[in-house]
Amino acid sequence: MRISWAFWAFFSTLRQVSPYAIPTFIFIFIYNQVYLYWLATVGMGSWTPAWPSNRTRLVFLMVSIPTWGFVMLIWTIGYTVLRTAWVRRTSRGEYYEAIELDSEPRSSRNFRRGYVQYRWHLEVLVYLSLFICGLFMLSTYELPGDVRFKPDIQAAVKSPRPEGHGNGEKVFIGAMFYNNEHVVPYWCDEVIKLIKYLGTDNVFVSTVESNSNDKTPALLEKFGSRLTALKVQHRILNHDTSITRPESMDTAPPRIRFLAAVRNKVLEPLVENGGYDRVIFSNDVFIESETMLELLKTRDGDYDMACGIDLSYWGMYDAWVLRDRLGRLVSSLWPYFLEDAGMQAVMKDEPAPVFTCWNGIVSFRPDPFLPVNLRTPGRLSTAPLSKPLPPSHPSFGQPADLSPAQTPPMSFRASVEGEECFSSESFLMPYDMRRRFEMNDIYLNPRVIVSYDWKFYVWYKWVLRHWMVKWWIENAENGSMMHLAKMVVGEAKNIWAWDGGECQPWW
Incomplete structure (x- = not known):
């Protein structure tokens, strides 16, 4: 009591x-x-x-x-x-009618x-x-445009079939991993969903893991077993030591040469056999299956290369690789581009034309990487290059009448020291596609959001894409504050232009 x-x-x-x-x-x-x-x-x-x-x-x-x-x-x-x-519990004894002692009128008390x-x-x-x-x-946290392919993926997961639910396009999926036990399970689950949409007969998966000291190799082995059960062609390389990892993985030429070699290792099954219409090459990022399909279907397939956008602590992450359509540096803040065409495209959630990009995940035509005899006829131009290669390019000196269709295959590479800007292998890849093969239709798709960190993935993929927050960003902020400021690595005064766009000097 x-x-x-x-x-x-x-x-x-x-x-x-x-x-x-x-x-x-x-x-x-x-x-x-x-x-x-x-x-x-x-x-x-x-x-x-x-x-x-x-x-x-x-x-x-x-x-x-x-x-x-x-x-x-x-x-x-x-x-x-x-x-x-409480009132019922404390009410005891007989009922007595209370004597009115309050002088307040009954009508006031009732009111x-x-x-x-x-x-x-x-x-x-x-x-x-x-x-x-x-x-x-x-x-309603997901915008309809962000998940427009989600019902297709869900339907395919419920009723998978070898020929797939899409247009029959054959896709080579590549990735490389190192100490990624936090992302591999999520990535593998989403890739399996995508494969069920594309069709198990239409996909090849190639991954390379090296030097990990966590559960990444074991997780990828389980992924390989799942692919085997689905009868999906694949090559899962774990504990690969064929490429020597440099003692320091700080951003410097040894790191870039190593990463370029590993990326080429991932593409080996493609280069040896050909037979695929698109390549999806993913970094160790969080991404949804419908987002990968969104990437594949950028501009309804009318592109040479399409990229996602990787977002992190300070906004757009890979400012070292991304250049606008004029070859200039970009901002890390929405709407990212300083030139009008790219800025307007991002503000409308449409693919933005760019000079180079990678940004976590890409989809591209494989022909430049293939030997001439394995290329699909008609995809590469048979006319000579409209603009000769610069003397700094490692392929400089090739015959002036050599057409892209007959140009020897390209590969991921590092910069020529002393001749080119020190650049990422991910930057030089689309640059070479442009300069050696005149594949100029390169776009960044702002709907393809990825991140290397789960908490930032949630923030940028779902929180900032919520219709209310998005409205606030587009109308109340409208790209305010520092959105026109470039993210420059090194001294801003040392930025200079070359055939591949603006250099971004490293420390």
């Missing part, structure tokens, strides 16, 4: 302090918990341009308000139920009781509405 009395006295006291004290306290507590969770995830000292305070506050409110509505709904109803139970009851119903309605709005926002 004493415990029940203390419990009731506690709630009654809080209720009588102020009708707004408890709701305010609960809201502040919930908002603070959301902020602390974000702070623990992102960390102190987040880069303000990539994490504008008003944008993050909007996200906090989108989470806090519906949660607060749910908590207050439980509180309001729970308090009433407890109060009713006050009616107001209190009306206010209770209004509060319940408001809190319930906030909670329902929260459920609605949660259920």
Whole structure:
């Protein structure tokens, strides 16, 4: 009895302090918990341009308000139920009619009781509405355009068939891994879903793992077993030591030469046999199966190379590789491009024409990598190059009348030291496709969002693509703050232009 009395006295006291004290306290507590969770995830000292305070506050409110509505709904109803139970429990003895001692007119007391009851119903309605709005926002977090191929993938997973559910295009899927036990299971599951859509007869999977000291090799072995069960052609190389890993993997020529060699190793089954219409080459990124299909279907297949966009702590991650259609550096902040065509395309969620890109995952035509006899006729031009190669290019000196169709196969490579800008092998690949094979239709698809870190993947793939947050970014911010600032590695004054676009000097 004493415990029940203390419990009731506690709630009654809080209720009588102020009708707004408890709701305010609960809201502040919930908002603070959301902020602390974000702070623990992102960390102190987040880069303000990539994490504008008003944008993050909007996200906090989108989470806090519906949660607060749910908590207050439980509180309001729970308090009433407890109060009713308490009154019934403490009502004892015979019933006596109370003597009217209050001088307030009966009509005023009835009005006050009616107001209190009306206010209770209004509060319940408001809190319930906030909670329902929260459920609605949660259920509509994916934009229709971002998941337009999701039903196709789901249908294919339910009823897979060897010939696939697409257009019969044959796809070579390649990837390389190193200490990626956090991403490999997710990546493998999504690739399996994509394969069921493309058709098990239409896919070859090639992965190379080397020098890992975690569970990556074992996870890839299980992936290989799954591919075998599905009768998918594949080559899963684990513990590969055929390419010597440099002692330091700092960004320098040894690292680039190593990565280029490993990428070429991944493509060996393709180069030896040909027979595929597209190549998907993925880094160790988080990505959905429908997003990979989105990449494949960029511009309805009318492209030579299409890239995703890798997003991380400061926004767009691979600023070293990406160049706009004029060969110039880009920004790491939305809408990324400083020239109008690319900027407008990203703002409309359409593929943006670029000079070079990679950004986590790419899809490209394989013909430049294939020997001449394995190429599909008609895909490469039979006319001589319209622009001769620069003297700095390692293939400089080839016959002036050599056509792309007859040009020897290319491969991933490192820069020619002292002649070319120090560049990534991922930059030089699309550059060579342009300069040696005149494959100029290269696009970045802003719907193909990937990340190397799960927390940033969730933030950029789902939180910032939520229709409310997206509206805020496009209309309230509208590319404000530092979106026109280039991300420059090294001294900005040392940026210079060459045949491959603007150099980005390293330290």
